[in-house]
Amino acid sequence: xxxxxxxxxxxxxxxxxxxxxxxxxxxxxxxxxxxxxxxxxxxxxxxxxxxxxxxxxxxxxxxxxxxxxxxxxxxxxxxxxxxxxxxxxxxxxxxxxxxxxxxxxxxxxxxxxxxxxxxxxxx
Numbered sequence: 032x033x034x035x036x037x038x039x040x041x042x043x044x045x046x047x048x049x050x051x052x053x054x055x056x057x058x059x060x061x062x063x064x065x066x067x068x069x070x071x072x073x074x075x076x077x078x079x080x081x082x083x084x085x086x087x088x089x090x091x092x093x094x095x096x097x098x099x100x101x102x103x104x105x106x107x108x109x110x111x112x113x114x115x116x117x118x119x120x121x122x123x124x125x126x127x128x129x130x131x132x133x134x135x136x137x138x139x140x141x142x143x144x145x146x147x148x149x150x151x152x153x154x
Contacts, residue, residue, distance in 0.1 A: 034058045035152050036077060040070040040084035040096070041114060046137065050083060053141045054148065067091030071099055079109045080152060083135070086113040086126075094126050110151050114139075 037059050041047040047063045054061045062077070064070040067088050074082075082100070086093035093113050100108040112133045133147055 034060060035080040037061045037081045037083065037148070038070060038073055038077075038079045038109075039063045040065075040067060040082065040088070042066055042085065042088060046085070046114070046139070049139065050144065053139075053144055057145055057148075059148075067096050067099070070096070071103075074100070074103060074109075081110045081112065081148065083112045083114065083148075086115050086134075097130075112147065112151065 037054055039047050039050045039054070039061060040063070041050070042065050044065070047065065051061045051063050062073055062079075064073055067084070067090060070082070070084065071091075073079075082096075084093060084096055088096075091099065097108075097111065100111065112135060113130075114135050114137060116137050133151065135144060135147065
């Protein structure tokens with residue numbers, strides 16, 4: 032698979048950096064942002080193939096980030112994968128279920144991350 036441009040958004044530096052490391056070692060170009068505001072600044076500058084974002088973030092959470100992507104990119108937003116710490120999140124459970132988008136549950140397993148990213152980017 033050819034290298035792609037990926038944006039990782041998570042307020043926890045360790046989570047963000049581990050994803051950046053795993054994806055970079057797989058040959059992708061990866062940027063990171065600590066919050067959705069920083070992510071939106073990067074999204075204004077570059078066209079990402081994939082955004083991996085924690086669903087729970089201060090100010091701009093997962094649903095608000097999706098709205099912002101739709102506003103910026105219309106019918107052609109980047110692919111999105113959400114991160115969550117629990118298999119079922121009472122606050123975001125219906126959002127994630129209705130979204131029908133891939134979700135990665137932490138702790139992250141590098142093999143699972145790479146398999147999911149590869150499947151999404153090849154579709």
